[in-house]
Amino acid sequence: MTRRNNHAPPTPLKDTTMLTIKNLHASIEEDGTEILKGLDLQVNAGEVHAIMGPNGSGKSTLASVLAGREDYEVTEGSIDFDGEDLLEMETDERAREGLFLAFQYPVELPGVSMSNFLKQAVNSVREHKGQDPLSAGDFLKLMKEKAALVHLDPSLKARSVNEGFSGGEKKRNEIFQLAMLDPKLAILDETDSGLDIDALRIVADGVNGLRGDDRAFVVITHYQRLLDYIVPDFVHVLVDGKIVMSGGKELALELEEKGYDWIKADAGQTV
Amino acid sequence: MPARLSEPDPIQPFTRTEEIVQIEQKLIEEINARLERQDANGGNGWASARRMAAGAFKEMGLPTKRSEAYKYTPVAKRVTDDLSLENSAGTVQADRKLEDVEGIHLSTTNGLLDSVPESLPEGLTISSLVDAYEGNRIFVNDHLSRAFVADRDAFSSLAAAAAEDGILIHAAAGAKIDTPIVIHHDTVSVSGLVQPRILVVADEGASLNLVERFGHAEGSSAFENRIAEMIVADGGSIDHVLIYERSQQSTFVNGLHVYQEGSSHYATNTITLGGGMVRNNLHFLPDGEECETHLNGLYIARGSQHIDNHTFVDHAKPNCESNELFKGVVADSATGVFNGKILVRQDSQKINAYQSSKSIVLDRSASVYAKPELEIYADDVRCSHGATTGELDEDALFYLRARGIKPEKARLLLLEAFARDVVDLIDQEPVRDYLYARLHSLLEAHAS
Numbered sequence: 072m073t074r075r076n077n078h079a080p081p082t083p084l085k086d087t088t089m090l091t092i093k094n095l096h097a098s099i100e101e102d103g104t105e106i107l108k109g110l111d112l113q114v115n116a117g118e119v120h121a122i123m124g125p126n127g128s129g130k131s132t133l134a135s136v137l138a139g140r141e142d143y144e145v146t147e148g149s150i151d152f153d154g155e156d157l158l159e160m161e162t163d164e165r166a167r168e169g170l171f172l173a174f175q176y177p178v179e180l181p182g183v184s185m186s187n188f189l190k191q192a193v194n195s196v197r198e199h200k201g202q203d204p205l206s207a208g209d210f211l212k213l214m215k216e217k218a219a220l221v222h223l224d225p226s227l228k229a230r231s232v233n234e235g236f237s238g239g240e241k242k243r244n245e246i247f248q249l250a251m252l253d254p255k256l257a258i259l260d261e262t263d264s265g266l267d268i269d270a271l272r273i274v275a276d277g278v279n280g281l282r283g284d285d286r287a288f289v290v291i292t293h294y295q296r297l298l299d300y301i302v303p304d305f306v307h308v309l310v311d312g313k314i315v316m317s318g319g320k321e322l323a324l325e326l327e328e329k330g331y332d333w334i335k336a337d338a339g340q341t342v
Numbered sequence: 343m344p345a346r347l348s349e350p351d352p353i354q355p356f357t358r359t360e361e362i363v364q365i366e367q368k369l370i371e372e373i374n375a376r377l378e379r380q381d382a383n384g385g386n387g388w389a390s391a392r393r394m395a396a397g398a399f400k401e402m403g404l405p406t407k408r409s410e411a412y413k414y415t416p417v418a419k420r421v422t423d424d425l426s427l428e429n430s431a432g433t434v435q436a437d438r439k440l441e442d443v444e445g446i447h448l449s450t451t452n453g454l455l456d457s458v459p460e461s462l463p464e465g466l467t468i469s470s471l472v473d474a475y476e477g478n479r480i481f482v483n484d485h486l487s488r489a490f491v492a493d494r495d496a497f498s499s500l501a502a503a504a505a506e507d508g509i510l511i512h513a514a515a516g517a518k519i520d521t522p523i524v525i526h527h528d529t530v531s532v533s534g535l536v537q538p539r540i541l542v543v544a545d546e547g548a549s550l551n552l553v554e555r556f557g558h559a560e561g562s563s564a565f566e567n568r569i570a571e572m573i574v575a576d577g578g579s580i581d582h583v584l585i586y587e588r589s590q591q592s593t594f595v596n597g598l599h600v601y602q603e604g605s606s607h608y609a610t611n612t613i614t615l616g617g618g619m620v621r622n623n624l625h626f627l628p629d630g631e632e633c634e635t636h637l638n639g640l641y642i643a644r645g646s647q648h649i650d651n652h653t654f655v656d657h658a659k660p661n662c663e664s665n666e667l668f669k670g671v672v673a674d675s676a677t678g679v680f681n682g683k684i685l686v687r688q689d690s691q692k693i694n695a696y697q698s699s700k701s702i703v704l705d706r707s708a709s710v711y712a713k714p715e716l717e718i719y720a721d722d723v724r725c726s727h728g729a730t731t732g733e734l735d736e737d738a739l740f741y742l743r744a745r746g747i748k749p750e751k752a753r754l755l756l757l758e759a760f761a762r763d764v765v766d767l768i769d770q771e772p773v774r775d776y777l778y779a780r781l782h783s784l785l786e787a788h789a790s
Contacts, residue, residue: 139744140740141740161743161749162740163745163748165744166743167746172744174741177741180755180756181759181763182758182762182763183756188742191745191747192742192745192746195745195748196746199746248745252745
C-alpha cells in the first residue's frame with residue numbers, strides 16, 4: 072500500500088454520511104460469477120466521488136447493485152443509505168428515498184410520453200415525502216426550468232421517453248431527470264460514454280449546477296476526460312471488484328498518464 | 343363486376359361429429375324454410391344470392407378444429423343444439439357509450455335499424471336493405487355479395503344465406519360525409535344465433551366515417567355471426583372503427599369483406615375487448631391501382647376469453663399499399679390468435695405491404711398463437727412482416743422503477759403505451775378518449 076501514501080488521504084469534507092458501503096460482495100444472479108469482492112466506500116453529503124477503473128473491474132455492477140437491479144445478488148456486506156439499509160429496499164423505494172441512477176444506456180419507452188413519465192416519477196417522490204402532487208402549471212414550469220439546465224428543447228415533453236433521441240440527448244435527458252427528481256445521491260454510470268466534447272460540457276455544466284451541500288455524487292467513468300469538467304473531491308480506483316486506491320482529483324490525472332497497469336500490479340502485490 | 347375469386351383458405355377434409363352435422367342440417371333446413379316462406383309471400387330480392395350462399399355453406403359446413411383456418415379457434419364448440427335462426431328468448435339492452443361523438447347516431451336490434459334518421463346530409467342514404475331494394479333493386483343486386491366470396495368463408499355464407507334484411511349505408515358519388523356515422527348495436531337476443539348483415543358503399547370520390555360499437559349486454563349469450571361488406575369505388579374512402587364489448591358469454595364471428603376500386607382508401611380499427619369467443623375474419627381485396635388499405639386491430643383478452651384475428655389482404659392489382667398492425671394483451675387463461683395473410687399476385691408489381699403483430703402475455707396460463715403468412719408472386723414489391731410475443735420489457739420496467747414509480751404503476755404505464763398505439767390511429771377524438779379510459783381500467787386490473 073505504499074503508493075496510497077503519495078496521495079492525500081481521503082478525509083471527509085463534512086461529517087454527514089450519505090452512503091456507507093462495507094465489504095460488498097455481489098455476483099451475477101444467473102451464473103454466480105462474483106464481480107464485487109469486498110468493496111468499501113464512504114460518501115458524505117456535498118461530496119463528489121469518482122470511481123475509475125479498467126473495463127470489467129465492476130464499475131457498472133456497482134451502479135446496478137446500488138440501484139437494485141435484480142440481475143445481481145449481494146452475497147456479503149452492507150450498504151447504508153442515509154441511515155437506512157439500502158439492500159432491504161426495492162428499486163423504486165430507493166429512488167423515492169432519494170437515490171438516482173443516471174443510466175449508461177437509457178431505455179427507450181415507446182408510447183410513454185416524457186411528460187407523463189416525469190409526472191408519475193416526480194409525484195411518486197413527492198407523495199413519499201408527504202407532499203401534494205404538483206399542479207399542471209407548476210409541473211410545466213419545473214420541466215421548462217430543468218430542461219434549460221441541459222439545453223433540452225421543451226417540446227420534448229410530447230415525445231416518447233428516449234425514443235429517437237440522439238446519444239447526446241439521451242444522456243442530457245438523464246441529467247434532466249436528475250434535476251427533476253432532486254435526489255440526495257446521484258450515481259452517474261459512464262455518463263460520458265458516447266458524448267462529443269460539446270455534449271460532454273453541457274452534461275457536466277448541468278451536473279455542476281446541481282452540486283450542493285445536501286447532495287452527493289458518485290461518478291463512474293473509465294476516462295479522466297469527464298473529470299476535467301466535473302471535478303471530483305475524491306477519486307477511487309476499482310480493480311477486480313475492490314477499491315485498491317483512493318486519492319484526490321490528481322489521482323485521475325495520474326491514471327490518465329500511466330494507465331491502470333501499474334495499479335493492477337500494485338494491487339496484485341498487496342492483495 | 344363481381345369480385346374476383348380469391349384463394350380460398352385451405353379447408354382440410356375432416357370428419358365432423360354427428361352432433362355438428364345435425365346442427366348444420368337444422369340450420370340449412372331453417373334457411374330453406376325461410377326462403378320458401380318468402381317465395382310464397384312474393385319473394386325476397388336477393389333470394390338467388392342467398393340460395394348460392396346456402397349452397398356454399400352446405401358444401402363447406404361448419405369449420406371445426408380440424409380445418410387449418412380454425413385450428414386454434416374451436417368456434418364449433420360454441421355451436422350448440424339451441425342455436426337456431428328463430429330467436430324467441432327475448433332481448434337484452436347493451437350499455438350505451440360514445441354518445442358525445444358528434445355524429446349521426448343509429449341503433450340496432452339484432453343488427454336491424456331501430457329507426458331511420460329523418461334528415462341526413464346530402465348524398466347519404468341510410469336504410470334497411472329491404473327498403474333499399476324496393477327503391478333501387480339494380481343498385482342492391484350490383485353491390486350485395488360483391489365484396490364477399492361465398493365459397494371462402496363458411497360463417498359469412500351462413501349469414502348471407504340467412505339474413506332477410508340488413509342495413510345499407512351509401513354515400514353517393516362525390517359526397518364527402520364528414521360527420522361520423524355511429525352505430526350502437528344496442529339490443530341483442532338473449533341467446534341463439536343472430537346474423538346481421540350490413541352493406542356500406544362509398545361511390546366514386548365519396549367518403550364516410552363509420553364507428554360501430556357492440557356494447558356490453560349483460561345476460562346475453564347470443565352467437566352473433568355477422569357479415570359486413572364494404573365497397574369503396576374509385577377515389578372513395580371509408581374509415582371504419584369497430585368496438586366489440588359484449589359479455590364473456592357471447593360469441594362473435596365478424597366477417598368483414600372489403601372491396602376497393604382504384605385510388606381508394608379504406609381503414610379499419612377493430613377493437614375487441616369483450617366476448618367469450620371472438621373471431622374476426624377480415625378480408626381485403628384492393629382491386630384497382632393506387633389503393634391504400636389500413637387494417638389495425640387491438641384486443642385485450644382476459645379470464646377465459648378467446649380472441650382470434652384472421653386477416654387476408656389480396657393484392658390483386660399493382661401499385662397499392664397496405665399497412666397492418668395488430669396488438670394484443672393476453673391475461674389470465676385467455677387465448678389470442680393472429681393469422682395474417684398477404685397475397686401478392688404475379689402481376690401486382692410495386693406493392694408496399696407491411697404487417698406487424700405484437701402481443702404481450704401477462705400470465706403463464708395465457709397463450710398466443712401468431713402466424714404471419716406472406717405469399718408473394720410478383721418480383722418488384724416491398725413487403726415486410728414481424729410478429730413478436732412476449733412479456734413486458736424488464737429493462738423498461740427497471741428504468742421506470744429506478745425513477746421511483748411503483749411496479750404496478752410502471753406496468754400499467756407500459757401496457758397502456760403498448761395498447762394506445764392502435765387507438766392513436768383512430769380519427770375521432772371522443773372515440774379515442776373513450777377507448778383510452780376503457781384501456782386504463784381494463785389494464786389496471788392486470789398491472790398489479
